[in-house]
Structures are given as C-alpha cells and as structure tokens.
Amino acid sequence: MSSSLPGSDADVSDLLHRFRDFLGQQRLRSTRQRELIVEALARSTGHVSVEELHREVRTRDSSIGYATVYRTLKLLVEARLAAIRHFGDGQARFEPRQGAHHDHMICDTCGHIFEFHDEEIERLQEKLVRERGFELSNHRHELHVKCLDPNCPRRSGA
Amino acid sequence: MSSSLPGSDADVSDLLHRFRDFLGQQRLRSTRQRELIVEALARSTGHVSVEELHREVRTRDSSIGYATVYRTLKLLVEARLAAIRHFGDGQARFEPRQGAHHDHMICDTCGHIFEFHDEEIERLQEKLVRERGFELSNHRHELHVKCLDPNCPRRSGA
DNA sequence: TTTAGTGCAAAATGTTTGCACCTCT
DNA sequence: AGAGGTGCAAACATTTTGCACTAAA
Numbered sequence: 001m002s003s004s005l006p007g008s009d010a011d012v013s014d015l016l017h018r019f020r021d022f023l024g025q026q027r028l029r030s031t032r033q034r035e036l037i038v039e040a041l042a043r044s045t046g047h048v049s050v051e052e053l054h055r056e057v058r059t060r061d062s063s064i065g066y067a068t069v070y071r072t073l074k075l076l077v078e079a080r081l082a083a084i085r086h087f088g089d090g091q092a093r094f095e096p097r098q099g100a101h102h103d104h105m106i107c108d109t110c111g112h113i114f115e116f117h118d119e120e121i122e123r124l125q126e127k128l129v130r131e132r133g134f135e136l137s138n139h140r141h142e143l144h145v146k147c148l149d150p151n152c153p154r155r156s157g158a
Numbered sequence: 159m160s161s162s163l164p165g166s167d168a169d170v171s172d173l174l175h176r177f178r179d180f181l182g183q184q185r186l187r188s189t190r191q192r193e194l195i196v197e198a199l200a201r202s203t204g205h206v207s208v209e210e211l212h213r214e215v216r217t218r219d220s221s222i223g224y225a226t227v228y229r230t231l232k233l234l235v236e237a238r239l240a241a242i243r244h245f246g247d248g249q250a251r252f253e254p255r256q257g258a259h260h261d262h263m264i265c266d267t268c269g270h271i272f273e274f275h276d277e278e279i280e281r282l283q284e285k286l287v288r289e290r291g292f293e294l295s296n297h298r299h300e301l302h303v304k305c306l307d308p309n310c311p312r313r314s315g316a
Numbered sequence: 317t318t319t320a321g322t323g324c325a326a327a328a329t330g331t332t333t334g335c336a337c338c339t340c341t
Numbered sequence: 342a343g344a345g346g347t348g349c350a351a352a353c354a355t356t357t358t359g360c361a362c363t364a365a366a
C-alpha cells in the first residue's frame with residue numbers, strides 16, 4: 001500500500017526507474033526535463049492537469065515548456081506508467097499508474113476526488129461484456145457525489 | 159421500450175412537444191432551426207457529435223450554423239431532454255434523454271456504442287457511496303471492449 | 317558526431333461569444 | 342415594437358506540430 005495520494009520518495013524512485021527502463025528499451029534518452037516531470041507526477045496527488053504539472057516543474061526549471069510536458073506524459077502513457085483521465089471539465093488529468101486498477105468518486109460540492117475499487121462490480125462488468133461476446137479492454141467508472149454535510153469530509157483514499 | 163436506436167416518429171414528436179413546453183415555460187421562442195435540430199437529435203442513434211448533427215440539419219436548411227446547434231443543445235441539456243457525454247475522443251456527444259438511465263459499452267475495434275443497464279451494479283454503487291457518507295448525484299460507467307471476431311457483431315441495444 | 321529532445325511560436329481542434337441583422341410573439 | 346434568436350467571424354482553451362537549436366549517447 002505504498003502508492004496513495006502524496007507520493008513518497010520510494011514511489012518517485014520506483015517510477016523513475018521504470019521510466020528509465022522503458023526509455024532504454026525504446027532507445028530513447030533520459031533527460032533532465034523528463035526526470036523532473038516524472039518526479040513531479042510521482043509526487044502529485046494523482047489527478048494533476050498538465051497545467052498544474054507544468055507549473056510545478058517550472059519551479060525547478062523555469063525554461064521547461066508545455067510541449068515537453070505533453071510529450072513526456074504521452075510517453076508515460078505509452079509506457080503504461082501513467083493513466084490519462086478525462087473528467088467533465090475539458091482538460092485531461094494524469095495519474096501515475098499505481099499497480100492496481102481503481103475508479104473515481106468525485107465530490108461535486110468540494111471538487112475532491114476519491115478513489116475506490118470494488119471486486120464485485122469488476123466481476124459484474126466482465127460478465128456483462130462476455131455475455132455479449134466481447135472482451136473487456138478497459139473501463140471507466142465515475143461516481144459523482146454530493147456531501148450533505150457543509151464541511152466536506154476530506155478523508156483520503158479508498 | 160419506444161426509445162432505442164433509430165428514433166421513431168413518436169419519439170420525435172414526443173421530444174418536440176416536451177421541448178416546446180420547456181421553451182414556453184421559460185418565455186423562449188420556438189424557431190424553425192430549433193425544431194430541425196431537435197428532430198435530428200430525436201432521430202439519431204443517440205450518440206451524435208455536434209458535427210454530425212450539424213451536417214444532418216444542414217441537409218434540411220443549409221444556412222444553419224454551428225453556433226445555433228451548440229446553443230440549442232445547451233438548452234436541451236438544461237431542459238433535461240438531452241444528455242451530454244464525453245467519450246475519450248475529445249468531442250462531446252449528445253443523446254435524447256430516454257427516460258431510464260443507462261451506461262455505455264464502446265467497441266474500440268469498430269467504434270460502435272452499445273447501451274447497457276445492470277441493476278446489481280447500480281445497487282453496489284449506491285452502497286459504496288452511502289458507506290462513505292455521500293449522496294450519489296450522477297455517474298458514468300463506460301466499458302471499452304474489443305470484438306475478437308473480425309466482423310464485429312452489430313447487435314443493437316441493451 | 318549523430319540522432320533524439322527541447323522551446324518556442326504557429327497550427328489544429330472543439331467550443332463559446334460579440335455583434336449586426338432577423339424573426340417570433 | 343421589442344425581446345430573443347441567428348449566422349458569421351473572431352475569440353478561447355486545450356493539445357499538437359514544425360523548425361531551428363541543444364544535448365544525450
């Protein structure tokens with residue numbers, strides 16, 4: 001259970017290593033910019049927009065451009081080390097791929113994003129898909145919620 | 159079960175009436191353009207992009223602009239007579255709101271979109287949300303699938 | 317040294333808006 | 342007559358791309 005919201009040093013170095021391996025295999029280069037971006041992603045809460053990531057990385061090296069952030073994120077997704085998510089608001093968000101699959105519960109009152117996972121639902125999905133003669137390749141399951149309590153409970157994680 | 163893929167005459171006139179009622183209540187006007195757009199949406203397969211709708215409507219009146227299509231769709235969503243969906247591909251898709259809620263199964267091989275509904279999953283979602291002290295206001299559940307069979311089975315509906 | 321990567325600015329996309337003109341009611 | 346609607350083009354927001362320059366390997 002190393003991989004939840006803030007992103008520990010261990011998470012950072014893990015992601016960094018995996019990314020370097022991927023780059024090596026593809027005969028691509030590891031660069032200072034890529035390392036900074038991967039590090040920022042690994043340290044993020046897991047639902048960062050490109051803008052947020054760019055802003056963060058700029059505090060370390062103010063010359064890094066948007067294009068490099070986009071290009072590096074695309075590589076990370078290819079490497080299956082990050083996942084791209086589109087919530088309703090028109091901009092993509094990225095998260096370091098944390099081993100196990102999970103889905104999202106989004107509080108529309110306070111904007112917080114929680115993660116959840118339910119084996120029973122996963123099984124039912126598989127069943128539905130197979131019944132219709134398909135193979136499940138991917139899925140997205142978002143629960144948009146409201147907290148009635150005026151002070152939204154910001155408990156973290158699953 | 160009137161409301162599935164192609165959109166019968168009855169579906170068209172139903173949606174048209176509801177939209178006229180909405181416009182009346184809001185002191186807004188019914189126009190030739192709006193009627194054409196609503197009709198095209200009602201006749202659609204239920205997952206049309208703005209571009210497709212615009213193209214369709216243009217065959218009836220070649221002067222209708224994109225802006226009017228966007229504005230009318232926004233009204234329909236406000237009226238809760240249409241739903242907007244964002245699948246992964248960067249453009250919004252719209253569907254006439256067909257009474258009962260349903261989710262989507264998207265074949266990434268042939269691009270076809272099927273609908274599904276599973277009460278058991280709906281119940282589990284509710285449970286998960288309530289356990290965490292929230293109220294479910296909305297959800298999105300998409301299953302991305304592949305058909306192994308080279309000729310994708312295009313069976314329609316649930 | 318060679319090939320890939322970077323930053324910038326321009327282009328591409330999808331959507332929204334300002335405005336002069338038009339049309340329902 | 343007058344509020345609201347339309348079409349167009351320009352503005353926007355996000356993401357992608359072309360290109361000259363830089364830097365890993």
